[in-house]
Amino acid sequence: MIWFGNVSKTYGKSGRPAVEGLQLSVERGEIFGFLGPNGAGKTTTIKMVTGILEPDAGEIEVDGISIVDHPVEAKRKIGYVPDGADPYPRLTGLEYLTFMADIHQVGADIRKQRIPEWVERFGMESAIGNLIDSYSRGMKQKISLIASMIHQPPVWILDEPMVGLDPRSSAILKEEMRRHSDRGNTVFFSTHVLEVAERLCDRLAILKEGRLVATGKLEQLRQGTGGDVADEQTLENLFLELTEG
Numbered sequence: 001m002i003w004f005g006n007v008s009k010t011y012g013k014s015g016r017p018a019v020e021g022l023q024l025s026v027e028r029g030e031i032f033g034f035l036g037p038n039g040a041g042k043t044t045t046i047k048m049v050t051g052i053l054e055p056d057a058g059e060i061e062v063d064g065i066s067i068v069d070h071p072v073e074a075k076r077k078i079g080y081v082p083d084g085a086d087p088y089p090r091l092t093g094l095e096y097l098t099f100m101a102d103i104h105q106v107g108a109d110i111r112k113q114r115i116p117e118w119v120e121r122f123g124m125e126s127a128i129g130n131l132i133d134s135y136s137r138g139m140k141q142k143i144s145l146i147a148s149m150i151h152q153p154p155v156w157i158l159d160e161p162m163v164g165l166d167p168r169s170s171a172i173l174k175e176e177m178r179r180h181s182d183r184g185n186t187v188f189f190s191t192h193v194l195e196v197a198e199r200l201c202d203r204l205a206i207l208k209e210g211r212l213v214a215t216g217k218l219e220q221l222r223q224g225t226g227g228d229v230a231d232e233q234t235l236e237n238l239f240l241e242l243t244e245g
């Protein structure tokens, strides 16, 4: 699970907070979609959960562990795929996965089984011995996805994970996200693809200018905006309504 307790962050002396008073709990066993217009604060939030940025105020816990007070322990719980993932160009795909398995102390037997399984799943067999530098945008994304799951973390955090993926890879990723949450893990991801969020997420949050404007299941979000046609409202309509102005 991920818990945000009144989290705020302002960059430098810009004055306007990128994230302000974020209060949110993401549970085990759920896929949680984090939505919002460009510049709303999604990546900033994700960077704070993963310990890349420190909040100015508030607390964040990953599986009950404070990312600020116990960063190493908390990071062990996380698999993270950054926005526009661009891993070490001078390593081959296999070297990179082996390196990540080493960092996470994944045992030899487990990695021998897990790496080929995931590589095959994402159709990366023929490229796995090549330098990452030679990979396409989507291939870099796929190797980052595989690397993020090498230690089967209880919390999987993905920033815009569908970008660059072909339809088959995107479908496989969605299956894997569901499989991971079905096993009682937490999946937290940002996206602009509202059709994916609508179909995949158990709950959603919409962020606007650093503040939450809606949280809950899609039906709850629909009720929140009211109206007789609420049942038929697509997430796109809701999103446009909640983030306009």
Ligand SMILES: Nc1ncnc2c1ncn2[C@@H]1O[C@H](COP(=O)(O)OP(=O)(O)OP(=O)(O)O)[C@@H](O)[C@H]1O
Binding pocket: 011, 012, 014, 018, 036, 037, 038, 039, 040, 041, 042, 043, 044, 045
């Ligand atoms: N390194 C930085 N230095 C200064 N300001 C930043 C920095 N990174 C982000 N910001 C600002 O913080 C705010 C939130 O940005 P963030 O990248 O978190 O938004 P986002 O919701 O992920 O946007 P997008 O959907 O475009 O990726 C924006 O106003 C942005 O300009």
